[in-house]
Amino acid sequence: xxxxxxxxxxxxxxxxxxxxxxxxxxxxxxxxxxxxxxxxxxxxxxxxxxxxxxxxxxxxxxxxxxxxxxxxxxxxxxxxxxxxxxxxxxxxxxxxxxxxxxxxxxxxxxxxxxxxxxxxxxxxxxxxxxxxxxxxxxxxxxxxxxxxxxxxxxxxxxxxxxxxxxxxxxxxxxxxxxxxxxxxxxxxxxxxxxxxxxxxxxxxxxxxxxxxxxxxxxxxxxxxxxxxxxxxxxxxxxxxxxxxxxxxxxxxxxxxxxxxxxxxxxxxxxxxxxxxxxxxxxxxxxxxxxxxxxxxxxxxxxxxxxxxxxxxxxxxxxxxxxxxxxxxxxxxxxxxxxxxxxxxxxxxxxxxxxxxxxxxxxxxxxxxxxxxxxxxxxxxxxxxxxxxxxxxxxxxxxxxxxxxxxxxxxxxxxxxxxxxxxxxxxxxxxxxxxxxxxxxxxxxxxxxxxxxxxxxxxxxxxxxxxxxxxxxxxxxxxxxx
Amino acid sequence: xxxxxxxxxxxxxxxxxxxxxxxxxxxxxxxxxxxxxxxxxxxxxxxxxxxxxxxxxxxxxxxxxxxxxxxxxxxxxxxxxxxxxxxxxxxxxxxxxxxxxxxxxxxxxxxxxxxxxxxxxxxxxxxxxxxxxxxxxxxxxxxxxxxxxxxxxxxxxxxxxxxxxxxxxxxxxxxxxxxxxxxxxxxxxxxxxxxxxxxxxxxxxxxxxxxxxxxxxxxxxxxxxxxxxxxxxxxxxxxxxxxxxxxxxxxxxxxxxxxxxxxxxxxxxxxxxxxxxxxxxxxxxxxxxxxxxxxxxxxxxxxxxxxxxxxxxxxxxxxxxxxxxxxxxxxxxxxxxxxxxxxxxxxxxxxxxxxxxxxxxxxxxxxxxxxxxxxxxxxxxxxxxxxxxxxxxxxxxxxxxxxxxxxxxxxxxxxxxxxxxxxxxxxxxxxxxxxxxxxxxxxxxxxxxxxxxxxxxxxxxxxxxxxxxxxxxxxxxxxxx
Numbered sequence: 001x002x003x004x005x006x007x008x009x010x011x012x013x014x015x016x017x018x019x020x021x022x023x024x025x026x027x028x029x030x031x032x033x034x035x036x037x038x039x040x041x042x043x044x045x046x047x048x049x050x051x052x053x054x055x056x057x058x059x060x061x062x063x064x065x066x067x068x069x070x071x072x073x074x075x076x077x078x079x080x081x082x083x084x085x086x087x088x089x090x091x092x093x094x095x096x097x098x099x100x101x102x103x104x105x106x107x108x109x110x111x112x113x114x115x116x117x118x119x120x121x122x123x124x125x126x127x128x129x130x131x132x133x134x135x136x137x138x139x140x141x142x143x144x145x146x147x148x149x150x151x152x153x154x155x156x157x158x159x160x161x162x163x164x165x166x167x168x169x170x171x172x173x174x175x176x177x178x179x180x181x182x183x184x185x186x187x188x189x190x191x192x193x194x195x196x197x198x199x200x201x202x203x204x205x206x207x208x209x210x211x212x213x214x215x216x217x218x219x220x221x222x223x224x225x226x227x228x229x230x231x232x233x234x235x236x237x238x239x240x241x242x243x244x245x246x247x248x249x250x251x252x253x254x255x256x257x258x259x260x261x262x263x264x265x266x267x268x269x270x271x272x273x274x275x276x277x278x279x280x281x282x283x284x285x286x287x288x289x290x291x292x293x294x295x296x297x298x299x300x301x302x303x304x305x306x307x308x309x310x311x312x313x314x315x316x317x318x319x320x321x322x323x324x325x326x327x328x329x330x331x332x333x334x335x336x337x338x339x340x341x342x343x344x345x346x347x348x349x350x351x352x353x354x355x356x357x358x359x360x361x362x363x364x365x366x367x368x369x370x371x372x373x374x375x376x377x378x379x380x381x382x383x384x385x386x387x388x389x390x391x392x393x394x395x396x397x398x399x400x401x402x403x404x405x406x407x408x409x410x411x412x413x414x415x416x417x418x419x420x421x422x423x424x425x426x427x428x429x430x431x432x433x434x435x436x437x438x439x440x441x442x443x444x445x446x447x448x449x450x451x452x453x454x455x456x457x458x459x460x461x462x463x464x465x466x467x468x469x470x471x472x473x474x475x476x477x478x479x480x481x
Numbered sequence: 482x483x484x485x486x487x488x489x490x491x492x493x494x495x496x497x498x499x500x501x502x503x504x505x506x507x508x509x510x511x512x513x514x515x516x517x518x519x520x521x522x523x524x525x526x527x528x529x530x531x532x533x534x535x536x537x538x539x540x541x542x543x544x545x546x547x548x549x550x551x552x553x554x555x556x557x558x559x560x561x562x563x564x565x566x567x568x569x570x571x572x573x574x575x576x577x578x579x580x581x582x583x584x585x586x587x588x589x590x591x592x593x594x595x596x597x598x599x600x601x602x603x604x605x606x607x608x609x610x611x612x613x614x615x616x617x618x619x620x621x622x623x624x625x626x627x628x629x630x631x632x633x634x635x636x637x638x639x640x641x642x643x644x645x646x647x648x649x650x651x652x653x654x655x656x657x658x659x660x661x662x663x664x665x666x667x668x669x670x671x672x673x674x675x676x677x678x679x680x681x682x683x684x685x686x687x688x689x690x691x692x693x694x695x696x697x698x699x700x701x702x703x704x705x706x707x708x709x710x711x712x713x714x715x716x717x718x719x720x721x722x723x724x725x726x727x728x729x730x731x732x733x734x735x736x737x738x739x740x741x742x743x744x745x746x747x748x749x750x751x752x753x754x755x756x757x758x759x760x761x762x763x764x765x766x767x768x769x770x771x772x773x774x775x776x777x778x779x780x781x782x783x784x785x786x787x788x789x790x791x792x793x794x795x796x797x798x799x800x801x802x803x804x805x806x807x808x809x810x811x812x813x814x815x816x817x818x819x820x821x822x823x824x825x826x827x828x829x830x831x832x833x834x835x836x837x838x839x840x841x842x843x844x845x846x847x848x849x850x851x852x853x854x855x856x857x858x859x860x861x862x863x864x865x866x867x868x869x870x871x872x873x874x875x876x877x878x879x880x881x882x883x884x885x886x887x888x889x890x891x892x893x894x895x896x897x898x899x900x901x902x903x904x905x906x907x908x909x910x911x912x913x914x915x916x917x918x919x920x921x922x923x924x925x926x927x928x929x930x931x932x933x934x935x936x937x938x939x940x941x942x943x944x945x946x947x948x949x950x951x952x953x954x955x956x957x958x959x960x961x962x
Contacts (some may be wrong), residue, residue, distance in 0.1 A: 074734045074762035085610075129566075130558030130787070133923060221702050222786070222923035234774075246926040250787070253555045253927075305703070306611070306731070405658030442614060445727040
C-alpha cells in the first residue's frame, strides 16, 4: 500500500504483534468462528450453500495464495516499479497465471518516471559522533556522492515546520519527529503520514538543505520506512530521508542535551523515464455481455524488502480466490484479475487501467493491499438497488469473524480513483495492528505472513466472489453422471 | 556478552517479547513479588533489615542505572573495542564515575589487535538476482573492494560441513544454516554458536572462498548478528559473514529450487594493532586490608547498535548498585567497580585485569553481561565455609522473584577465567528469552531496555552487595543527632 486513508470503525480487537503469537491466537480464533458446513447441512436462505462450501474449502486448504506469494518473493524478490526487477516479476506473473489456467493473460504497458535508490549513509558529526540508519524517500533529491552536512533544526510535527520562519530553516537539515501509534485499521497512516508527504515540500520552500523524518512506522527496529513523496507547488527537490524509529528517538535525546547538532547525510538516487505494466488474466463468465468483476493487488514493491505483505499477499489472495471459483466451475460473470504495476510511486497502474477501462461498467472492484492478517470487516458500495447482494456478502462472511461495516463506501489503492468516479466496489479490511511495523521496510519478507490468516483472507475473497459472480455452473464433464 | 556458556536450569517462565508487553507484565510481576518493607517491620533473622531496605529503595526508585545506560548510549553510541569511540567512552566513564563520587577512578590500558568493519554487500547473482543483508563477523578476512563471487554450497550444521569432502567446498561460498531457538537462560548460544565460532576455520581449511552463516539469533528481522570468531589451527582468514534470519531462510528457499546458486559478497575490513583499557573505580571499605568485591560489566560494544543491552546495561547495573551502597554509608569491604574494555573481541579487558590482580584474593567477582531483563536466578561459588553468606543472598533476593540455583558455580564473561582459576563469585541470571533477538545487532539500542526491569536488576545487585559488603556503617555526620 502506498498511500490511502482508511476510515476508523473499530470493533475487532487486534492480535498480538509477535508472529508466533499471532499464529496461535488466530488458529484459536478461526476454529471458534468458522464452523465448517458439511454439504448436507441446511444453510440460511440468504447464503448460497455452494458459496458457503467454497468458503470453507478455501479456509481449510487453500495453498494457491501461499504458493504465489512464496514464489514471487523468492524467485523475484524486490521489484521496484519501472525497473528490470519489476519486468522479471511480470514475466513470472504471466507464467504463473497461464500455468494456473486463467484465460486472456496479457501485459498492458505504460510509461512512467522511475526513481532508483543509491548509496545511503547518515551520521551525527557533532556533538556525539555516531552513525544513524536512514533510507531515502521515493523521489528524494540526491545529495551526490559527497553528501551534505548541516545543523539539525527539529520540529515535532509538520504544523510546527509550517509555522517556522524561513530564517530558522534555511540552510539546515530539517528533522520532523511526528510519531505514529499502531491501530488496527491503519487509519493513522493518513494523519501521521504528513511528514513524509508534505514535509519535504515545506522544507524545500523554506530553503532547507535536506529533510529527515522519523519513519512513518510503529515498530522499534533499525529498519527505515521508505515511501513515496513528491515535491509540489514548484518546490525544488531536496534530499529527503527517513530515520528508523530508534534512530529518531536517539536524535531527540541528543537534541535534548541542548548543543547544536550537526548531521552528515548521503542520499544518492537517480531518476529516468521508464516503463511499467499491468498484468491481466480472466476467468471468463458464462455471459460475456455482463460487466466483469475486477479483483487485484499490485505487483511492484519497494526495494528494501521482498514485498511480501506489500503486496505479494494482495495479488496472491485475489488470484487464489479467483482460482477457487474457477476450480468449482464457470461463474456467470467474468472475473478479471489484475496485478497492477507501479502502485508505490503513485498509482500508475491503477491510473493506466482507469484511462483504458474506467468508463466501462464493472460489477465490482476489489483490491487487497493491506497485508494478510485476518480480515475483520467488509464494506461495500454497490448502490441501493443491490443492497440484498451486499447483505448476502455480510452473511457469508460472518462465520469468518468478519463484521459488516458500511454499505456506502469501499476503498483501495489503485482502484481508489475509479471508486471515486462512481464504480461499485467491495472493501475487505485486514487487521492492521502490525502492518506499519513492516510496511515499506527491509522487514517486509515472507516470514511475516501467517499461512492460517492468509487462508482466512482467501476464504473471505472466495465467498465474496461467489456471491458477486452470479452463480457458478459446474463443468459439463462433471455434470454428466 | 561475547561468548560464554550458560547452564540450563529453568524454572521461571519468560516474559513476552514486545517491549510494551514486557513492561506491563513486569510491573505487575514486581508488584506481586516485592513487598516493600517499612523500617518498622521485623524481618527474617537471615536477612539484614538494612539490606532489605536498600533493596526496596533501589527497586522503587533507582535512576542511576538508567542515567548511565541512557547517557553512555546517547553521548557515545557504538564503541567498538580499540577504536577512538571506545576511547571516548572511557573518557565518558571517568567523568561519570568521578561525578558520582567514587574513589580511585583510573584507566588501565592494554594492547590488542583491532578489527574494523568496512563496506558490506551481498547479493544473489543467479538464478534469482536479489540483494541480501549481511554483516561481517569480527576478525573476518576482507574481500577487498571487488568482492568475491562463487557458488553456494549449503550445510545444515557445522557437523555436516566437517563431514564434507574438501572437493565439495573448494572455491565455493559455504552457507551454514544451523538454527538457534530462543530459551530463557540463553543456553542455546553455546550449542548454536558453533557455525560462527568453528565454521570459518573449517571452511577455510577445506579451501572455501568465503563463508556466510545464518545469524546466531532468535529474531526474524533484517538485522544481522555479528560476533567474534578467530581462525585457528593455522587456517588462513577468509571472508566470513552472517546473513539475517529472513535472508538465510530466503537462501534456503532459493536453494530448494534445485539450481546452482551464485552469490556475490563484499565484506571489507581492516586490522591493526591498537589499545583498549579497563576503567576502575572504588567504594573504599572501612577495612582496606580485606579483599575487595569486584563488580562490573564491559564498556565496549559491537559497532552495529549502541550497545544498550550488551553491555551498557551491565556497567550501569553494577555501578548503580555500588552507588546505592555508597549512598547508605561505608561498607566494611571495598567495592571495586570495573568497566572492562574489549570484551567482545576476546575478553582482553578481563585477561588484563587477571594478569594484574588475578593472584590477589577477592571476596567475590560479579559481572552483568546478559541484558537488563528480569533476574530470575542466583548462583554462587563462595565455598562451603561461606554457605550461610550464600544462603543469606538467596533469602534477600527471593522477594524479587529470584530463585536460588547452584552453590558451586557462577559465571561471567570477563571474569570467567578468574572464576575458573578458583576465585569466588556470584552469578545473577537475567531472563534471556529475547536477548538473542537483539544481541550483536543494529537493534541493540536503548529502547530495548525496560526501566522497571532494570530497577529490579539494580535492586538485586544492591542486595547482593549489601550482604557481601560485611555491613554498612552510616556516615558519621548522619549518626550524630
